[in-house]
Ligand code: ADP
């Protein structure tokens with residue numbers, strides 16, 4: 001008797017070697033196998049008689065091989081097998097390219113299924129490279145056929161056959177994690193039916209039914225998981241923070257805070273005073289002044305004797321936060337330190353000792369701040385900058401680590417990725433949200449132009465003029481994406497920089513920075529750029545988040561069509577951070593109408609939320625849900641570009657279920673509880 005956790009080698013035809021290949025696809029057990037969903041489908045159900053084949057249509061025929069196939073070699077590396085097949089209505093010429101072995105497989109008199117695209121010219125009917133199957137053994141034809149992502153050593157038909165066996169073996173032991181009541185209320189089919197139809201759909205309708213059920217299931221458990229995560233954190237009691245007098249903080253600043261900044265700070269202080277750990281996201285457009293909001297939170301924590309950790313996604317950003325914040329913190333009597341991968345071992349040891357003793361009140365660095373051997377005397381506040389790189393798994397790990405500390409820390413997440421409300425609801429399901437919807441006064445609009453590559457000389461002349469006026473610029477480097485190869489960003493950046501230095505700007509100071517550099521090298525370049533020792537900085541998108549060099553006035557983005565609007569907006573936010581009139585130049589030779597429209601949006605508005613809405617409208621939410629951007633667990637099947645309304649429904653169902661049974665301890669929720677438990681487990685482990 002097979003179980004879901006039975007090894008895949010249980011399947012006939014899967015031995016050591018194939019099991020290993022399947023392992024690469026994440027398939028180790030029968031349960032994994034049947035949960036390996038197709039990425040697409042091809043409808044191969046249309047059946048024709050030979051005489052009724054229409055030119056250009058894809059269909060299958062059942063026909064007899066009328067004469068022995070012939071093999072001919074047209075030229076080196078091109079072999080043709082030709083044969084004629086007939087049914088009661090007519091005759092079909094069939095050609096196979098470079099599949100010489102087929103000649104020996106098909107014999108005169110064999111009846112076979114041929115599926116392919118028909119070419120009909122007059123009375124002549126042809127198919128090139130059709131799928132061939134024996135009559136009575138139709139697996140890859142005669143129905144809606146699933147298409148699975150593959151790996152070396154595994155073919156479509158191999159997977160289909162294995163999954164068929166897997167489903168047959170597991171049908172009776174397939175537990176349904178969706179409670180019956182939920183299934184009925186939302187008209188969702190049973191899990192056995194869903195698995196059957198997702199792999200072997202009878203029709204487009206049954207496939208849609210199966211998909212709906214499986215997508216719902218996935219979103220439902222995600223929503224429950226996020227809510228549980230939140231309640232797990234907020235269930236803990238922590239000593240309430242006193243709302244410290246902010247006057248010293250405010251008067252140490254060189255400017256007055258905006259109303260939106262003050263409102264966010266008030267919300268944070270109220271959270272910290274509530275006796276529960278804070279879980280707050282501060283969302284604000286680039287340049288809206290999130291860092292000062294974070295600084296106020298640090299100040300509030302320090303006044304309550306609590307240490308803070310500020311995490312940035314890259315060491316460049318950590319460095320920058322450190323240089324930006326430490327003078328202010330010193331003025332306020334708060335000692336702060338920087339810890340990155342580049343910190344020398346000895347310095348690191350000393351620093352960790354000072355951290356344990358509580359002498360350091362604010363530690364700035366990368367993710368390493370809350371991992372491994374870093375321990376705090378009294379960590380009370382964790383701030384992460386640029387949330388989309390700090391995923392749910394990490395939030396979950398952090399809350400787990402909280403139990404190792406005396407108390408779970410307050411969590412403040414800052415994001416410059418404006419996300420439309422509907423999506424924010426799920427991505428940040430476990431967080432409260434503050435929005436900074438106001439920019440500091442005096443900000444100028446960044447003039448944005450979308451131009452073709454033929455403008456390059458004029459752009460170079462413009463850059464020269466800006467540099468002569470004392471400004472600096474970013475050039476975001478083009479990356480040629482070749483099929484099947486990962487673009488080599490180091491090569492692209494260094495070559496482009498060398499070209500600019502050698503041929504265009506021999507007299508200017510050109511430097512480059514890319515993701516493959518060692519943190520120390522990167523930091524050195526960024527420091528030189530910030531100090532004004534570099535005129536033109538060629539970069540990939542490592543400057544995308546947060547870097548602040550107020551003297552820059554131009555950003556040139558090559559191959560702008562490759563970026564999402566929100567990402568372009570982030571990049572643009574690198575300029576216009578000082579008092580200089582700033583420009584963003586988007587270069588693209590792409591003629592595609594949709595691309596042109598997208599780039600036009602950039603030229604019309606500087607408002608990040610509006611841009612995000614437009615991006616959503618033009619491209620669908622897929623981008624927001626790209627795993628890298630938000631760190632949610634990978635979705636097996638849900639594609640939020642079409643599943644938004646289902647998302648809302650699943651979320652409602654999750655809320656209702658938790659309202660009725662907050663701990664999921666009723667027997668009928670047992671499987672659901674297990675499923676939620678596993679949901680963030682993988683990503684959380686990665687942190688520890
Ligand atoms: P972001 O929200 O993109 O992280 P920052 O916190 O880096 O924005 O702030 C951008 C710039 O605006 C910084 O140079 C910061 O010192 C400045 N700034 C922040 N708040 C104000 C304010 N209320 N008035 C004027 N300038 C401000």
Ligand code: MG
Nearest residue numbers: 290291385546
């Ligand atoms: Mg910032």
